[in-house]
Amino acid sequence: MEEVVTRAIQDDYPDDFAWCYGCGRLNESGHHIRTGWQGENTVTIFEPKPEHMALPGFVYGGLIASLIDCHGTGSAALALHRKNGHEPGDGSEPPRFVTASLHVDFLKPTPHGVPLKAIGTVEEIHPKRWKVNAEVYANDTLCARGEVVAVVMPNTFVRKDE
Amino acid sequence: MEEVVTRAIQDDYPDDFAWCYGCGRLNESGHHIRTGWQGENTVTIFEPKPEHMALPGFVYGGLIASLIDCHGTGSAALALHRKNGHEPGDGSEPPRFVTASLHVDFLKPTPHGVPLKAIGTVEEIHPKRWKVNAEVYANDTLCARGEVVAVVMPNTFVRKDE
Numbered sequence: 001m002e003e004v005v006t007r008a009i010q011d012d013y014p015d016d017f018a019w020c021y022g023c024g025r026l027n028e029s030g031h032h033i034r035t036g037w038q039g040e041n042t043v044t045i046f047e048p049k050p051e052h053m054a055l056p057g058f059v060y061g062g063l064i065a066s067l068i069d070c071h072g073t074g075s076a077a078l079a080l081h082r083k084n085g086h087e088p089g090d091g092s093e094p095p096r097f098v099t100a101s102l103h104v105d106f107l108k109p110t111p112h113g114v115p116l117k118a119i120g121t122v123e124e125i126h127p128k129r130w131k132v133n134a135e136v137y138a139n140d141t142l143c144a145r146g147e148v149v150a151v152v153m154p155n156t157f158v159r160k161d162e
Numbered sequence: 163m164e165e166v167v168t169r170a171i172q173d174d175y176p177d178d179f180a181w182c183y184g185c186g187r188l189n190e191s192g193h194h195i196r197t198g199w200q201g202e203n204t205v206t207i208f209e210p211k212p213e214h215m216a217l218p219g220f221v222y223g224g225l226i227a228s229l230i231d232c233h234g235t236g237s238a239a240l241a242l243h244r245k246n247g248h249e250p251g252d253g254s255e256p257p258r259f260v261t262a263s264l265h266v267d268f269l270k271p272t273p274h275g276v277p278l279k280a281i282g283t284v285e286e287i288h289p290k291r292w293k294v295n296a297e298v299y300a301n302d303t304l305c306a307r308g309e310v311v312a313v314v315m316p317n318t319f320v321r322k323d324e
Contacts, residue, residue, distance in 0.1 A: 016217075017217060019215055019216075019217055019218055020215070020216050020217070021213055021214050021216070021222040021224065021225065022222060027213060027215070028213075029211075029213035030213060049191075051183055051189060051190075051191035051192060052183050053181055053182070053183055053189070054181075054182050054183070054260065054319070055178075055179060055181055055182070056181055058319060060182060060183040060184060061184075061231050061260070061264065062183065062184045062224070062227060062228030062231045062232065063183065063228075065224060065227040065228065065231060065264055065266075066222075066224030066225075066227065066228065069223050069224045069227060070224065098223070098268070098271075099223045099268055100267070100268060101265070101266065101267045101268065102223065102227055102264075102265070102266045102268075103263070103264070103265045103266075104227075104263065104264045105262070105263045106260070106261055106262060106263065106264075109260075109318050109319050156270070156271050157216070157217055157220060157271050
């Protein structure tokens with residue numbers, strides 16, 4: 001049975017913050033990465049497109065980095081939202097995080113043509129700064145491990161033309 | 163005057179290894195990232211597409227990670243190729259690297275709509291394992307700093323169906 005994320009934090013981002021190429025639901029050309037809770041862990045399931053290859057048969061590392069990036073900001077948003085007493089789908093706007101740093105260790109070549117699953121554990125290191133550790137699996141094989149430090153979006157993320 | 167990379171290592175990758183979504187010249191849907199020498203440094207110039215946004219006005223971090231990733235493998239290939247007595251365009255096939263680890267520190271929101279420039283410094287830490295430090299500039303502003311550990315492509319990168 002195919003696993004799906006039924007309630008994702010990205011579904012609830014305010015429209016103004018839903019344009020991310022990785023995870024914005026309003027970006028028509030984007031990846032539409034979606035992240036939800038699975039018990040105390042966060043989970044993202046994403047199947048790369050045929051062109052997202054490193055070599056034929058293997059997933060492009062930059063796409064795995066993108067998956068971990070948006071899984072990280074989404075996981076941090078889930079965690080702070082829960083700390084504030086909210087869950088995805090409850091009608092309240094979640095916080096929006098950006099990435100301060102991203103680290104990926106590529107452990108094994110990642111096979112193409114199967115859904116990838118990122119599992120996250122989230123840790124608060126400051127009220128506005130959260131760390132997310134992620135493991136990326138393909139067919140139950142651990143292929144990459146990542147760490148994201150995510151911060152609540154600062155005011156510097158305002159369009160210069162506004 | 164717009165800067166361009168005239169001789170890129172990716173132009174010389176063997177056809178079988180030129181399919182990367184980030185930097186493969188044969189991947190029609192890919193980014194076509196190209197990396198060349200600039201004195202003792204390596205350089206990649208890449209302009210994100212309109213959809214590659216985090217928010218309107220700012221570049222998606224996963225794309226910056228992808229730029230650093232392919233800039234890293236390309237820089238390592240340039241350096242080992244030069245160590246072997248070759249330069250891009252001299253008719254010899256360069257080595258092909260894959261990424262072992264990728265780290266990105268996002269220093270400032272990266273403005274959209276201008277070419278990004280990655281500048282690399284390459285260090286041999288083992289004959290088959292090279293470290294690339296990268297700085298990513300937009301309009302001469304340092305927006306991100308990255309580190310890639312790249313290794314000569316192992317035999318595990320062979321299609322399972324072959």
